[in-house]
Amino acid sequence: MLANLASQQKAPLAAIDFRIDADLASESIDQILAQAARQAQQTGNAVCLIAPTPLAIDRLNHWVAGLRASGIRLAPLSAMLH
Secondary structure: OHHHHHHHHOOOOOOOOEEEOOOOOHHHHHHHHHHHHHHHHHHOOOOEEEOOOHHHHHHHHHHHHOHHHHOOOOOOHHHHOO
């Protein structure tokens, strides 16, 4: 419904595919980031919303370090707007 409204209004829209909340353990964060990577490889993109906690940032930095080998590139959210 929101996608239809955005289309009718010719407004950009991007949906959050994955959320990393402040109360997640490192293993959960790693699993979500792995799911996001799989989706990005399969569909061409994945949008993650990440709580800016020290643990989440640490796990994100670790994940980002391995992206180059997987062929995945980070992009600003504005690049995902349709």
